[in-house]
Amino acid sequence: MGRGQLPLSVLEVxxxxxxxxxxxxxxxxxPPAADTRxxxxxxxxxxxxxxxxxxQPRHGGSTRLREVLASEATFDRERGALERRVERILPENVLFRVETPHGTVGLARPRQTTTGTAVIPTGIGRVRIEVWYA
Structure with missing residues (x-):
């Protein structure tokens, strides 16, 4: 008695x-989507x-940023306006932190969060901007 074998055509199908x-x-x-965040x-x-x-600056200086960075007094005076301006620039679902030589504006960045960063070197000091999704 012979062994039963599948025909080759069934195996190919x-x-x-x-x-x-x-x-x-x-x-x-x-393919998996790339992380574009x-x-x-x-x-x-x-x-x-x-x-x-x-x-353009609100009160004086060559630019808005230079006006804010002119001194600690101008930073303190312009802190609220700077925060409102950055809020208007960004979408509602994006939070931020702006670090200047005279202080910071915005929220503390949560740990282990994907962020975007920009650094602006100025003659007065370095400004660091961090943003992340809410």
Missing amino acids: AIGVVVILSVTLGFALG GPQLDAYASDVATVLANE
Whole structure:
């Protein structure tokens, strides 16, 4: 009595079905999406830096940022206006912190959070802007 064997054509069909299903699932599920949060946050921080570095001052100075950084007294005077300005620049779901030589504006950054950062070197000191999603 001979052993029972599957015909070769049945085996080929089974392998073909597995290959077709694998390719179909690959297209249906697609590759995993890239994490775009970091680059988008960097763009937000850069936008804030650009606006502050080029905006007209409210009281005096060459730019809004130089006005804020002129002294501790001007920083204290302009702190609230600076915070409101940055809030208006950013989308509602983005929080921020602006660090200057005279103090900070905004919230403390939560630990282990993806952030975007921009640094503005000025003649008065360095300004660091960090942003993150709420």
